[in-house]
Amino acid sequence: MSFDLLAPHYRWMEAVLAGDLLQRCRTRWLGEVRESRHALLVGEGNGRMLKACLAQLPGCRFTVLDQSAKMLANARRRWERAGGGQHVVFQQADLRDWRADGANFDLVVTNFFLDCFTAEELPRVIGNISAAVSPKGRWLLADFSVPTAGWRRIRAQVVLALAYGFFRQATGISARRVTAPDDELSRVGFQLHQRDRFNHGLLHADLWAKAG
Numbered sequence: 001m002s003f004d005l006l007a008p009h010y011r012w013m014e015a016v017l018a019g020d021l022l023q024r025c026r027t028r029w030l031g032e033v034r035e036s037r038h039a040l041l042v043g044e045g046n047g048r049m050l051k052a053c054l055a056q057l058p059g060c061r062f063t064v065l066d067q068s069a070k071m072l073a074n075a076r077r078r079w080e081r082a083g084g085g086q087h088v089v090f091q092q093a094d095l096r097d098w099r100a101d102g103a104n105f106d107l108v109v110t111n112f113f114l115d116c117f118t119a120e121e122l123p124r125v126i127g128n129i130s131a132a133v134s135p136k137g138r139w140l141l142a143d144f145s146v147p148t149a150g151w152r153r154i155r156a157q158v159v160l161a162l163a164y165g166f167f168r169q170a171t172g173i174s175a176r177r178v179t180a181p182d183d184e185l186s187r188v189g190f191q192l193h194q195r196d197r198f199n200h201g202l203l204h205a206d207l208w209a210k211a212g
């Protein structure tokens with residue numbers, strides 16, 4: 001599985017298909033975590049969220065972890081263009097095999113990342129990330145979702161069937177559908193503090209916090 005092939009096209013595809021919608025989801029709750037000191041951005045992709053974090057969290061150090069070398073290179077370029085002043089570590093790793101040195105991060109960000117994994121993979125992915133987060137640490141996430149009923153549900157099922165078909169071909173992701181991460185996040189000790197839904201429930205942006 002790799003996003004390397006998609007990396008050069010990710011930005012223009014997002015602009016054409018979604019305008020500024022995904023970026024509004026990514027940054028929805030960023031204003032609530034301004035006091036963060038040490039942030040882990042997992043599956044960060046081309047660095048658009050990193051750029052927003054650099055602007056809004058001036059006192060924060062960052063670790064940017066992604067499996068794709070090309071995505072990481074794009075994120076690094078965005079950091080350099082933003083002045084390269086803030087402390088950022090870029091780490092190429094598969095999150096499924098990655099282990100934190102300790103619970104050192106008071107903020108973790110996963111945008112359109114958890115929805116790359118199957119229901120069977122999600123406990124390991126969420127467990128590995130959770131182990132890196134300090135007590136009371138926060139977790140910002142944006143993901144796709146499927147409303148519970150009605151035309152919104154049917155619309156989301158159609159959109160996501162097309163999206164997963166494309167991403168499975170282009171990147172080899174294992175997931176065929178979205179698995180809501182809520183139960184697993186609760187199981188490892190996080191509570192949902194904020195949630196906003198976008199585009200008739202097709203997307204959601206959350207702020208979760210770990211128990212103290």
Ligand SMILES: C[S@@+](CC[C@H](N)C(=O)[O-])C[C@H]1O[C@@H](n2cnc3c(N)ncnc32)[C@H](O)[C@@H]1O
Binds near residue numbers: 026042
């Ligand atoms: C759908 S993209 C989302 C990128 C970005 N966060 C965004 O908001 O658009 C998923 C990202 O997660 C990375 N990724 C996928 N599986 C991964 C894994 N097992 N470990 C680390 N990164 C992974 C991909 O390389 C890609 O950059």
